[in-house]
Amino acid sequence: MLQGLIDVIPYLLQGTSVTLSVTLVALSLGFTGGMFLAVMRVYGPPIIRRLAAGYSLVMRAVPVLLVILIMSFVISAIINLPPFWAGSLSLALASSAYQSEIFRGAIIAIPKGQMVAARALGMGQPKAILNVIMPQAIRNAIAPWSNEAAIILKDSSLVYVLGVPEILRRAQYYSARSYEPFLAFGAAALVYFTLTFLTNRGLDALENRIRIPYS
């Protein structure tokens, strides 16, 4: 058993960089898209607001796996997307919907007077959003956002269906080769647990670092 673990863990760890890459791409594109959608939903003109809300509604109603499959079999047939990108972009599209909800809530929670004071100083709306609203929204959003980060980290395993050699895919190889599914998948669970744990710890530390004193 111990020998097995010594064998399987390094094999799975080679997939860690792929898992982390998928997660990072999905989270960072999802952050950009989510923040953009959230700002549009709060400050955009009525049509844009509805479009952004509709996007979020649809994306959150559809299983992520389905998005991945559509992306890889339908979209990839038109524009040639390598599996890594098909998978990461699908996760990013889905995550942008979830993140837009997180950021929208965080923006709405900011007292109205913050925007009013910024405008009274002569700041245009975009500048006010950038300098006054977003820095506070991001602080408000960190706790739910770390939750989303953990979900994306785990959901990155879904790209295994496209053959992307991330942790789960490698666990599956290992299981098929060694006939030791318990060892293979158990070790994969351990690796995911460790990554998620470290991610949450890191984000907790970040939250404490950028917390506004006495508020």
Next chain:
Amino acid sequence: MPLIQIKQLTKRYGENVVLDGISLDVDEGEVVVFVGPSGTGKTTLLYCTNLLVKPEGGEIWFDGQEITTAGVDLNKVRQRMGMVFQEFNLFNHLTALDNVRIGLTKVKGLSTQAATERAQRELEQVGLSNRTGHYPGQLSGGQKQRVAIARALAMDPKIMLFDEPTSALDPELIGEVLDVMLRLAKEGMTMMVVTHEMGFASEVADRLVFMEAGRIVEQGPPQELIHNPQVERTGKFLGRIGKLHNSLSAAPEESSL
């Protein structure tokens, strides 16, 4: 020519007529204090003056320019009108220094160094040079309001709009904010002030305006309005807040007996 000319200003929220044809001039260097019952449109009048709220009808002229026509760069206009709010509205994620600096760097485009020097000077003027690194959450209400005044003054406004700047303050902190406003008035700043601090009004105001239900009922030198009002409602209202004011300022002495 007056610095501010308001002509037949109207504002409605649905059926609710909040400003019902307000006309008013404010001369350069003048301090005008507005009083009136709650819900009368005093806040709305100030917010319309720098067009944070868009009026439905009427005109506003500022420094020789009509600002209620299309094509006016409102951001430029607002840079020259300082505003101070009842609830302070300091930027919660920024220190006192950064609260004062942000308009200078992000709106006026000053260098960080120039902005820092100016911001430090403004904070010193309101007696807060030892609080520059504090966040709003670490300041008392009076300190917050003084930072807010410094933030507005740093932009070199031609006029300052104050919306009940001391109403959210504990009684013992009101004085420190009124002192700053008093000094500002003495330095010749043009001011439109909504306040029920009658002591401040009678000492500092050049003109007292009594508003009710979206209209100006009566206006004139504070002493005249207080002691010799032409309209009965004015006298009643001023008498009432005068009494309230006296009982408030008398309270500390009584409690120390």
